[in-house]
Amino acid sequence: MKFQKATEFALYAVLELAADPARQLTAVEIADKYGISAHHLAKVLRDLGRAGLVDAVRGVGGGYRFAGNAKRLTLMDVxxxxxxVGTDSSDTAPRTTGEDIAEGLRFVVAELDAQTSATLxxxxxxxxxxxVARHPWATEARPARRAARRAR
Amino acid sequence: MAKPQRSDPAEAIDIRPATVADLAGVIALDEEVTGLVKPEYWHDMFARYGARGTGSGCFLVAGNPARIDGFIVGEVRAWEFGSPPSGWVFAVQVRARLRVLGLGSRLFEAVCARFRAAGIDRVRTMVARDNTVIHSFFRSQGMTAGPFIELEMRLE
Incomplete structure (x- = not known):
C-alpha cells in the first residue's frame, strides 16, 4: 500500500506529537526531523486540527500539541x-466480456484490502x-533478508 | 507530597491455574462476552489444558470461583505447518468493565512466562479479521504479523 504524501506526513506528525502529549512542536520542527516539506506539513496539521487530533497553540513559542487519546486512536483513524478508504469499486465497475476474470481479480484485491484495513x-x-521503541524490524527482518539472499 | 495510590480494581485480581470449580465462571464470562453458551467446549478445554491436562498447555483464570473476571488458554505446539515449537494462545477474555486496566496484559504475560519456562521463544495466535478489540489487544502486547497466512475454502 502506498499512501499519499499528506497521509504519510499526518502519521509522522500525530505519532511525533503523541509520543509526548505535553510537548509543543512547530510544523518546521517536525518537518526538519523527517526531512519533509514544512509548507505541506502545515496544511496537514491544519486538517489534523480540524479533526481534533492536534491543538494549535498560537503566538510566540506556539506550535502543535497532541489532543487525542493515543490508546483509542488508530492508524486507520488518521x-x-x-x-x-472503505470504498468498494467492485459493485460500480462496468460489466464487460471479461467479467469473470475482472471479478476474480477484484476478489483477490479485496482480500488484500481487507487484510490491510484490519491491520490499520x-x-x-x-x-x-x-x-517503534522495540525496533522489531531489526530482528524480524533478518531471516527474510537471509532467505532473499539465498533465493538469489 | 506522596502520590495518591492507584486503586485499579484489576490490579488486585489473582491470576492462577484454572480448577474445575472455575468452569462455571469461565462459561458464564464467555457467554457474557460472546453471547454463546458452550459448556461442552470449555469442559473439553479444561480436560486438555487444565490442571490435570497434558502438561504442554495452560488454562489460567483471573478471579475466584464465585466470579471469574478473565481467563486465557494456551499450549505449546511443535512442527505443525513445519513450525518449530511455539506457544499458541487460543482464547483470552476479560470482563468488559475491567478492560484497559491491565488484566488482559497480566494474563497474557502469565501465559508467556509459562511458555518461556518451557524453553519457547515465540508466541502465536489467530484473530478474526473483524474483531478489532481482540486484534488490538494482541497488537498492544507487541504481537505483529507472523510468517503464516490462514487460508480456507467452503466445502460443497
Missing part, C-alpha cells in the same frame, strides 16, 4: 482523514509508539 484498524497510536 489515514481515513486523507485517503479514500488494530494498531493504536500507543501501540505504534511501543512498536
Amino acid at each position: 489515514i481515513r482523514l486523507f485517503e479514500d 484498524r488494530s494498531i493504536s497510536l500507543s501501540t505504534m509508539l511501543k512498536l
